[in-house]
Amino acid sequence: MKLAIGPSIDEGWYYDMDAPFAFTPEHLEQIEAEITRIEGIPEGQRTAALTKRLEMLQDTRMFQEGYFVHVRNGKGGRERLSPIIGKNAEQIIERIRETPAKEKVWQFVHQCADIHSYRADYATAIYKAHARKIEEIPYDKINQGTGRRYQGDVYVCRKDEAGKKLDKAAMLVCSKALGHNRVEVVANNYIRGL
Numbered sequence: 441m442k443l444a445i446g447p448s449i450d451e452g453w454y455y456d457m458d459a460p461f462a463f464t465p466e467h468l469e470q471i472e473a474e475i476t477r478i479e480g481i482p483e484g485q486r487t488a489a490l491t492k493r494l495e496m497l498q499d500t501r502m503f504q505e506g507y508f509v510h511v512r513n514g515k516g517g518r519e520r521l522s523p524i525i526g527k528n529a530e531q532i533i534e535r536i537r538e539t540p541a542k543e544k545v546w547q548f549v550h551q552c553a554d555i556h557s558y559r560a561d562y563a564t565a566i567y568k569a570h571a572r573k574i575e576e577i578p579y580d581k582i583n584q585g586t587g588r589r590y591q592g593d594v595y596v597c598r599k600d601e602a603g604k605k606l607d608k609a610a611m612l613v614c615s616k617a618l619g620h621n622r623v624e625v626v627a628n629n630y631i632r633g634l
Contacts, residue, residue: 471497496520499616502570522617525565559618563630566617571610599628606631 478486478494486494503523524532539545574594581592595611597604611623611631620626 468500471500502613502616520616520619522619523566525562525569560630560632563614563618563626564632564634566614567606567610567626567631568634570613571607574605574607577607595623595627597627598624601627601632604634606634 475494475497478490478497481490483491500521503521526532536545574591577591577593579589579591581590582588583590593608595606595608597606606627608623611626614631615621615623615626618626618630
């Protein structure tokens with residue numbers, strides 16, 4: 441098993457992982473088989489750990505990317521699969537493959553490394569890869585008070601990015617890749633410069 445905390449890349453950031461290989465498109469069939477197996481167990485008979493594993497595996501269906509890292513103990517202690525993205529993805533995958541199983545992929549991460557900034561770069565890249573144009577998102581909801589239609593899948597930012605509109609579906613993908621389960625955390629703390 442390997443643990444890696446990665447460098448910033450032009451279109452994102454490579455986070456930590458705990459697996460002897462990068463997940464490839466071929467593994468998606470195995471992931472789907474495992475999802476089917478777990479779904480075959482009645483909900484009342486599933487352990488909490490099995491339910492969490494099922495949720496994590498189902499998250500892979502959201503990602504367009506074909507290569508993943510398995511984060512065994514990431515943000516908040518949650519397990520997740522995060523896609524490897526950016527123009528340097530092939531180099532990262534090659535480095536993972538060539539690193540002996542008992543070694544860290546990235547031997548040293550300086551204590552001054554701005555991890556939060558790397559996560560923001562990664563979040564922004566994931567968002568951009570999955571976001572629809574705001575004007576293309578349908579007006580599918582009706583305000584009860586005014587009777588006016590609005591876009592249910594559009595998130596309006598607060599704080600530093602107040603008023604900026606984001607695609608909620610892309611924010612969810614981004615949130616899952618980071619290990620969060622709340623889109624507002626991603627909007628308020630990670631997605632920048634759009």
